[in-house]
Amino acid sequence: xxxxxxxxxxxxxxxxxxxxxxxxxxxxxxxxxxxxxxxxxxxxxxxxxxxxxxxxxxxxxxxxxxxxxxxxxxxxxxxxxxxxxxxxxxxxxxxxxxxxxxxxxxxxxxxxxxxxxxxxxxxxxxxxxxxxxxxxxxxxxxxxxxxxxxxxxxxxxxxxxxxxxxxxxxxxxxxxxxxxxxxxxxxxxxxxxxxxxxxxxxxxxxxxxxxxxxxxxxxxxxxxxxxxxxxxxxxxxxxxxxxxxxxxxxxxxxxxxxxxxxxxxxxxxxxxxxxxxxxxxxxxxxxxxxxxxxxxxxxxxxxxxxxxxxxxxxxxxxxxxxxxxxxxxxxxxxxxxxxxxxxxxxxxxxxxxxxxxxxxxxxxxxxxxxxxxxxxxxxxxxxxxxxxxxxxxxxxxxxxxxxxxxxxxxxxxxxxxxxxxxxxxxxxxxxxxxxxxxxxxxxxxxxxxxxxxxxxxx
RNA sequence: CGGGAAGUAGCGCAGCUUGGUUAGCGCGCAGCGUUCGGGACGCUGAGGUCGCGGGUUCAAAUCCCGCCUUCCCGACCA
Numbered sequence: 001x002x003x004x005x006x007x008x009x010x011x012x013x014x015x016x017x018x019x020x021x022x023x024x025x026x027x028x029x030x031x032x033x034x035x036x037x038x039x040x041x042x043x044x045x046x047x048x049x050x051x052x053x054x055x056x057x058x059x060x061x062x063x064x065x066x067x068x069x070x071x072x073x074x075x076x077x078x079x080x081x082x083x084x085x086x087x088x089x090x091x092x093x094x095x096x097x098x099x100x101x102x103x104x105x106x107x108x109x110x111x112x113x114x115x116x117x118x119x120x121x122x123x124x125x126x127x128x129x130x131x132x133x134x135x136x137x138x139x140x141x142x143x144x145x146x147x148x149x150x151x152x153x154x155x156x157x158x159x160x161x162x163x164x165x166x167x168x169x170x171x172x173x174x175x176x177x178x179x180x181x182x183x184x185x186x187x188x189x190x191x192x193x194x195x196x197x198x199x200x201x202x203x204x205x206x207x208x209x210x211x212x213x214x215x216x217x218x219x220x221x222x223x224x225x226x227x228x229x230x231x232x233x234x235x236x237x238x239x240x241x242x243x244x245x246x247x248x249x250x251x252x253x254x255x256x257x258x259x260x261x262x263x264x265x266x267x268x269x270x271x272x273x274x275x276x277x278x279x280x281x282x283x284x285x286x287x288x289x290x291x292x293x294x295x296x297x298x299x300x301x302x303x304x305x306x307x308x309x310x311x312x313x314x315x316x317x318x319x320x321x322x323x324x325x326x327x328x329x330x331x332x333x334x335x336x337x338x339x340x341x342x343x344x345x346x347x348x349x350x351x352x353x354x355x356x357x358x359x360x361x362x363x364x365x366x367x368x369x370x371x372x373x374x375x376x377x378x379x380x381x382x383x384x385x386x387x388x389x390x391x392x393x394x395x396x397x398x399x400x401x402x403x404x405x406x407x408x409x410x411x412x413x414x415x416x417x418x419x420x421x422x423x424x425x426x427x428x429x430x431x432x433x434x435x436x437x438x439x440x441x442x443x444x445x446x447x448x449x450x451x452x453x454x455x456x457x458x
Numbered sequence: 459c460g461g462g463a464a465g466u467a468g469c470g471c472a473g474c475u476u477g478g479u480u481a482g483c484g485c486g487c488a489g490c491g492u493u494c495g496g497g498a499c500g501c502u503g504a505g506g507u508c509g510c511g512g513g514u515u516c517a518a519a520u521c522c523c524g525c526c527u528u529c530c531c532g533a534c535c536a
Contacts, residue, residue, distance in 0.1 A: 263536045266536090336497085
């Protein structure tokens with residue numbers, strides 16, 4: 001029975017591989033500041049792959065990358081009432097600079113709505129300037145009360161998009177486009193993590209937004225994880241910062257804004273969605289290394305054969321690693337590749353080569369097959385596709401198995417203990433939501449047809 | 459801030475109840491040898507202000523008092 005990979009270990013629920021994979025095998029480690037994180041090379045490679053996939057889609061949606069200051073004058077953050085209220089408790093504030101007390105403290109960005117709004121106000125003049133679409137890859141700091149490795153660290157890396165549109169309708173369409181074509185697409189098709197997309201309740205809405213759209217995933221233990229959000233900011237910030245333009249009819253108008261982001265939390269979500277007792281299981285489309293060619297023993301020409309095979313696989317467009325460290329024991333090497341979640345492993349040794357074959361092992365299900373040397377490239381391609389589909393299917397069926405259709409608050413409370421409960425929102429309402437909250441549950445999102453999805457969040 | 463628990467080698471821990479050789483064990487690390495088709499093994503070795511301060515005692519990792527820190531559950535949250 002595979003134990004759920006949990007990023008916050010409890011004494012009685014601490015998968016053995018947690019140590020190796022998360023803390024030791026190059027994913028993360030605690031840093032000097034409480035709740036922050038150090039991402040080691042392999043973990044960062046996973047994040048870089050996510051960045052690549054997201055960045056391509058963000059650019060396809062027309063946004064361009066920019067960079068804004070890390071430090072934001074405190075007064076900026078205070079201009080939008082709800083935004084301040086939401087973020088004040090978790091701001092890190094810089095009070096000194098150059099050895100002297102600053103006249104105005106600066107906050108370390110918890111998100112960049114305010115500083116970017118300040119510039120949007122300067123940049124925007126005409127409706128012809130719209131839409132204004134920018135994206136920033138950056139680190140942000142939120143002094144959360146309770147950090148959790150990858151899921152909620154004091155400092156985290158993310159992508160935050162900020163846009164201004166001519167009409168409310170344009171803004172909504174764009175927010176939903178990002179949600180669907182960027183976030184959901186990457187999560188489902190690349191990470192193989194099925195997500196529900198829907199609207200947040202007022203209670204769960206982003207501070208300063210009029211509507212928050214979200215991607216909600218279920219981890220292997222049945223808990224919910226918000227993987228990404230896309231907000232409609234209405235005219236809240238544009239009124240607070242004076243983001244005005246001259247309209248088609250010549251009048252002055254306030255812009256309609258959106259903001260959206262996903263963070264290194266996705267790395268945690270990936271671990272908890274697909275990991276098993278032997279370590280990570282990376283979906284092939286995401287994996288920094290898709291195929292590892294393991295030279296089992298360097299004799300009888302196995303070395304050159306493995307090298308040639310790795311070259312062929314790379315030429316076929318796969319991300320390949322050649323492991324020729326034959327002075328390390330076979331078991332050690334194989335276990336390491338499994339911990340790192342490399343989707344497909346090819347073993348080249350004298351035994352295989354004697355019959356003109358190699359071994360192909362899939363990480364997702366452990367299947368081992370002997371494939372002819374000249375069929376290997378084709379077989380690897382098939383195995384990668386199959387593994388990608390299998391991981392998604394597995395996560396989908398787990399989620400479906402743990403989702404119950406209910407109709408009352410009491411039933412939702414019962415059913416959402418280790419999964420999702422789908423309940424009509426009209427049967428829940430703000431009071432029902434508050435009752436659930438008292439039991440540690442929350443409405444993860446509102447789907448079409450008045451369905452509220454209730455779960456226990458990380 | 460409320461409720462729990464823990465601080466002993468780089469990491470994970472035992473020892474404490476009932477004070478008493480030189481404070482142990484596993485992993486990791488270094489050297490040598492044997493191994494190498496599923497997390498190798500043997501021998502040797504390096505590595506410690508037992509969280510901090512005070513007290514009791516012939517004697518404190520152990521008992522008492524105070525303090526500090528960290529972790530877990532809750533409130534907050536990408």
